[in-house]
Amino acid sequence: MCASPLSATVLRQKYAFSKIAIANEKTAPYGVAAVEVMEKYGIYNKITHKIVRGDNIAPTYQFVFTENAQLGFVALSQVIHETEGSCWVVPQEDYRPIRQQAVLLNKSAGEPAALAFVAFLKGKTAHDIILSYGYGFDN
Incomplete structure (x- = not known):
């Protein structure tokens, strides 16, 4: 830091x-x-x-x-x-928490790349990266 x-x-x-x-x-x-x-x-x-x-x-x-x-x-x-x-x-x-979010648009809901990216964001690797940059997660 x-x-x-x-x-x-x-x-x-x-x-x-x-x-x-x-x-x-x-x-x-x-x-x-x-x-x-x-x-x-x-x-x-x-x-x-x-x-x-x-x-x-x-x-x-x-x-x-x-x-x-x-x-x-x-x-x-x-x-x-x-x-x-x-x-x-x-x-x-x-200060009030700053909420960060990811969304999958209906237009991309069936796209393999979009689904893979959302799956990646939900996984341990992405969570570790997110935590390493000082962000946290809501329960």
Whole structure:
């Protein structure tokens, strides 16, 4: 995981950053979660002028990766295997869970490749990969 862990304190340190990246909360679940976290810590309204928004989590990560934003709320899966930099794994209780799903469309219901892919997603190999990127499963 990240080389040096951070905490919520970084968000509160006199707001010593010029830009913080989040996904657009109107279109992306990760953006909704980011706003929930900042509101919980009482800083959202104080730093709205520093927020840069990506359409989704991919451009949000790019803002941070290219250092156009000093901080950012990105998916754990994007940084879990990084050996440099720093990160704060936001406690799950600080935001509503982000539900990820896979669906099989009626149009593909009889397609062998689609059925094989869904079967793969339900199997141990896929579960191990999913877990290795920081995701969990609902019971």
